[in-house]
Amino acid sequence: xxxxxxxxxxxxxxxxxxxxxxxxxxxxxxxxxxxxxxxxxxxxxxxxxxxxxxxxxxxxxxxxxxxxxxxxxxxxxxxxxxxxxxxxxxxxxxxxxxxxxxxxxxxxxxxxxxxxxxxxxxxxxxxxxxxxxxxxxxxxxxxxxxxxxxxxxxxxxxxxxxxxxxxxxxxxxxxxxxxxxxxxxxxxxxxxxxxxxxxxxxxxxxxxxxxxxxxxxxxxxxxxxxxxxxxxxxxxxxxxxxxxxxxxxxxxxxxxxxxxxxxxxxxxxxxxxxxxxxxxxxxxxxxxxxxxxxxxxxxxxxxxxxxxxxxxxxxxxxxxxxxxxxxxxxxxxxxxxxxxxxxxxxxxxxxxxxxxxxxxxxxxxxxxxxxxxxxxxxxxxxxxxxxxxxxxxxxxxxxxxxxxxxxxxxxxxxxxxxxxxxxxxxxxxxxxxxxxxxxxxxxxxxx
Numbered sequence: 037x038x039x040x041x042x043x044x045x046x047x048x049x050x051x052x053x054x055x056x057x058x059x060x061x062x063x064x065x066x067x068x069x070x071x072x073x074x075x076x077x078x079x080x081x082x083x084x085x086x087x088x089x090x091x092x093x094x095x096x097x098x099x100x101x102x103x104x105x106x107x108x109x110x111x112x113x114x115x116x117x118x119x120x121x122x123x124x125x126x127x128x129x130x131x132x133x134x135x136x137x138x139x140x141x142x143x144x145x146x147x148x149x150x151x152x153x154x155x156x157x158x159x160x161x162x163x164x165x166x167x168x169x170x171x172x173x174x175x176x177x178x179x180x181x182x183x184x185x186x187x188x189x190x191x192x193x194x195x196x197x198x199x200x201x202x203x204x205x206x207x208x209x210x211x212x213x214x215x216x217x218x219x220x221x222x223x224x225x226x227x228x229x230x231x232x233x234x235x236x237x238x239x240x241x242x243x244x245x246x247x248x249x250x251x252x253x254x255x256x257x258x259x260x261x262x263x264x265x266x267x268x269x270x271x272x273x274x275x276x277x278x279x280x281x282x283x284x285x286x287x288x289x290x291x292x293x294x295x296x297x298x299x300x301x302x303x304x305x306x307x308x309x310x311x312x313x314x315x316x317x318x319x320x321x322x323x324x325x326x327x328x329x330x331x332x333x334x335x336x337x338x339x340x341x342x343x344x345x346x347x348x349x350x351x352x353x354x355x356x357x358x359x360x361x362x363x364x365x366x367x368x369x370x371x372x373x374x375x376x377x378x379x380x381x382x383x384x385x386x387x388x389x390x391x392x393x394x395x396x397x398x399x400x401x402x403x404x405x406x407x408x409x410x411x412x413x414x415x416x417x418x419x420x421x422x423x424x425x426x427x428x429x430x431x432x433x434x435x436x437x438x439x440x441x442x443x444x445x446x447x448x449x450x451x452x453x454x455x456x457x458x459x460x461x462x463x464x465x466x467x468x469x470x471x472x473x474x475x476x477x478x479x480x481x482x483x
Contacts (some may be wrong), residue, residue: 044410049366075241076199079172081234082146084313088211089227107158112434114166121172123423130251131179139242141168147235150228168339174426177406178419182252185274186411194350197368201399204339211406212332276411277357279473289417297471301464302429307436308460323384339397345396350403360472363404364465369397371458378454
């Protein structure tokens with residue numbers, strides 16, 4: 037027998053949760069999440085495959101660590117400039133047209149990276165890749181808020197963002213295998229094949245997304261009228277797990293200091309994370325592993341463990357109705373794992389185990405952060421706010437590879453960069469704990 041909850045008009049009381057709700061959200065998830073995961077995997081590969089390609093590019097094109105670090109980071113400048121306009125456009129024209137524009141164009145640019153011969157060409161194409169990819173991640177985060185209420189959003193964002201760690205599992209063996217076994221085929225180097233084979237699928241997926249997805253639940257022909265009503269009711273009666281803002285206008289959102297504090301947290305988080313993404317192949321190489329295929333395989337292990345860790349942590353956050361300490365705990369795990377790697381140099385097994393621990397925290401932190409962000413922002417400010425926080429935060433990813441590349445070049449070891457990364461993780465957790473307060477979670481009423 038279902039327990040009914042009486043509520044006054046305009047209040048946000050918790051609605052009963054029953055098996056029908058679980059079945060409905062399962063139906064929604066199986067319809068939209070798999071394609072979004074595949075799209076994000078391709079996006080992630082196109083963004084980070086430079087970390088593997090540079091192992092050959094620096095030899096054939098005589099690129100220095102500084103050139104590589106700047107090229108890796110300049111991607112995020114283009115991302116920064118166009119993220120907010122892209123998300124505002126998504127809200128007006130819908131996710132399908134936005135994904136088509138973003139993915140088709142970035143796929144062509146990503147494939148064009150195979151023709152790079154000079155540092156200038158490298159910088160220009162990396163900048164354009166950021167311009168065309170801008171808005172993809174914040175657009176998807178915004179898109180998920182059209183379907184899932186806060187109590188279900190943490191796990192779903194974690195499952196979606198597991199694409200990055202799944203891609204991390206296959207990125208190493210895939211990139212290493214392409215560069216090793218296709219090197220010289222048709223007169224092209226392995227790194228050229230790498231960019232071609234991982235770039236063009238994005239363009240094709242953009243077309244698929246346009247015809248397969250629906251912009252909002254109301255547009256979904258695979259949902260009946262009753263199901264659409266349930267989804268809309270759950271969203272209208274949403275209860276955030278953190279204290280949110282009440283932005284009456286976009287101008288008020290842009291003047292909200294806490295939005296910029298969240299952007300700072302993401303700046304630190306992303307700066308640390310992309311330092312790890314770009315330098316993990318080099319780090320593993322410094323442990324005495326020379327074969328490209330072996331580097332790829334070893335780098336896959338921590339990512340595989342991270343997939344399970346991030347989903348379990350996201351699910352636990354939803355279950356207990358808590359975000360802040362889950363985030364702080366995740367970045368602490370990341371810092372501890374990286375700290376251990378600095379102490380286990382020369383011991384491959386111990387270093388990989390420590391890196392795997394770090395990746396659990398690294399992988400879990402980002403979906404938790406975006407869940408907190410979607411809960412804090414008002415519906416009016418969500419599109420611009422998510423994009424603003426993301427775009428400002430991406431400047432951290434633009435700066436950190438160049439800084440850590442310079443540290444590595446100056447000291448001769450990537451280990452010295454890890455101390456900076458550890459500090460960035462811990463600082464992001466401390467600032468978020470101080471800036472965001474927990475909302476009193478509503479007691480769930482069991483059917």
